[in-house]
Amino acid sequence: MIEISKIVEIRVKQQESEFQKINSTHLPRGADRLGESKRSTSKLKSDGKLMSLLMPELLGISEESPKWDERLVEYFGSLTVYIQNTLKLEVGHLYSINDPNREEDIKLLQKDNKLINSDESLANYVESNIPYERRILYGRPINSYDYLVHRIALEHGHVANNIKDVDVSPRIRFYLYTDEEKAIQLKEEAESKRNLIKAQSIILSDDTVLSDVLWAYNLVKPNGNADKYKDDEKVIAIDRISKENPSWILSISTDKNLSLKAKIAKYIATGILYQLPGSDVITDGINKDVTLGNQMIDVIRYFKDSSNAQVVNAYEMKYKSLIGKIDK
């Protein structure tokens, strides 16, 4: 017999309300409960083969018992899974080529694939080629209760099947989390950290780029006069921005319009241009009815448009005359 273990976690979606936050010390939350749902019960009970392979062990009676249907209703109806933040489930299978309850299905499998002639080859074939929901036809669940809870969770409207779907519906209270998902998440995190470090080195290796980045960040969030920063302060500022807005740092490090964005930020700081608070809308500093663009890409286009050269030059002349007046 070959055991292929697989651990899945049911995790509680962290969605503390303000009422919970304010009372969390004195009215602490107990374990969350996952009970029956119409969809999960109907789906699982409609799979007769699944019921006959899984439920005799959990109900303690055989499918031939006159009480079978009644006990199934009672079992599903009474089931409540208590989850204190997270619950680990063993949802793997035990494979035996001679499993008497799976003889017919294994023979059908062997008919199509002559290489299945041992417990190991059966396990390898099923794990690589058969969808998880159908593996029970060829392998006994290591832990029948955990397996059932997992199958219920997969069909339950209150459970997201992976962390990405957790906000799909306000009804979702839990999500499933596997080792594979953990590995993917770790890989993605490592990749983004790697890219961030690369971006930071590009920025920090050139003083002009560094200064431009600090100026340009003013377009996203007020960051003050970047020229007043001392060298060490600039490094710390880049580290802070990387934590606040890592995706912005990643994109700005390779942005071909960086110097232009820095210039626009400087014009805003001197009142030559005006940025509508909380938006990308940029207008003329004096005549706010003259909009240069509703989005940064439009503003960049405005500056690059040769038909606006006269206005752009006028802005530059004005900036040069005001350069000493930026708040120090």
Place this chain on the structure above:
Amino acid sequence: MRIIKQAVNYDTDYFVDENTLYRNQLVNPIELTQAITYLWGTQQGKSTPLLNYTLGQNGVTKKKPTKLNDTRYRWPVMGRMELITVVDSLVQTLTKPGVAGTTFDVLFRDGMLHAYYTLYSPSGIQLRVNYEPTRVGELYRANVTIMSSNSELYVPLGDFISGTAWGYGVPTIPASKSDGTASNRVTPGEATNQFGFYRFSNNIAGNIANKVTEIEFTFDGAPPTRLWMPEEMRQFEWQNSNMIEHDLWKSEYNRTADGRVTLLDPTTNEPVPKGAGVFETVVSVGNYDTYFNLTLDKLDGIVNYIYDHRTDDTPSELVLYTGAGGKRMFNDAVMRDSSAKGFFTPLGDKFITGGDYLRYGAYFNQYKTINDVLLTVQETDYFNHGTEAQMDRRNGRMYNGHPFYSYNMAILDHSLDSTGGRNIEIVVEEGREKIVKIYEGMSTIPAVWGPSVSEGSIARAATKKDIASYEVIMSMGINFKNPYTSFFLNFSAD
């Protein structure tokens, strides 16, 4: 028979006047009968259980706001005395911690342990805390030894999974030269909720106060009338109380931890406070579960859990509120259980009665648990016809002829608390419980609004327009002093 008019019209015009009656054909001849056929009944049923139960028991607390617009209130709560400590991790890398009487260190998340205390690991190993644990950041490091003289014994590594609860017990010492230790205590804390405000207005114009319709309206305890305004006000009050009831169940607390109310009225820029209603309060402490086929085991589990939070002898008043769907599920659960246990056949004559023509049908609406708790189903129209149920009906969320919402069950603890007050109370602002005023113009004030403000041969008006309005401001919220003894069981179709 012919249909002489559309039976139901919803009119949402700002002012109600004669035109409303004409538009809705209430002043046209009615050929069949002057008595109205209420397609949904008179809707005067038990649709406001919370308002009825709390106000009916005088379960109202009046609070004076501490600051302008701050509607928060607090009440003292005392937690449970437990002999539990929560493990964080094993300090050393060991495969058999404690084997052969060796000492080792464990990190705990709380400071419940003291020198010489006995420790019980989840797998049943008994250990002794050798010294007063030391604080390491947020954690507490305890040096421990297995108490048993069996040198083979060790603590399984599974006992050290972060978050696992261990038990602690009596401090044990040698016969002489021992030093003192310390003890733990639970101190009271304060829980917080807040109430909100409601505003209702009924606007009239012209001489609607004296307009009669072709239909006769009847009201409980009052002679029939053809005046429209009594019916208008009946509907006004019905809507208000049903909207309030719904809010008391579903309202969500909206003040952040730093005291800001996130919802602002854009016209006045004033905060709009909302308190936690039944659902949020009960769910916030985790007292929530789902079901599709109700079983007595499920109900037992809930009642056991509720009573796990009541170790005193205060009389209990648990009420199981549900709708027609839940009532049916409750009956089915008892029927199935009695059938499985073979009780059903001897009870046959209770369910099949009559002579030549038989009657089949008798139903359960009470269940007494093993710990002597009598659960009585209280069917309420809030679950059958409240806002959620109406949405379910319109959106096709129906099961066996009932809206999904009517299958939901709320077990609410209306018991008296140790001070004689009710566990579930309506909380209002003192002096602004309910303020009703008439904004009077040239429109005639209907008798059903009460006496006109202005008197004398030349009356005074607040506006020169031919209108008037009936204005209501209310402050209200609902509060559970102990939310752990109530429960929400949600019918889950998803």
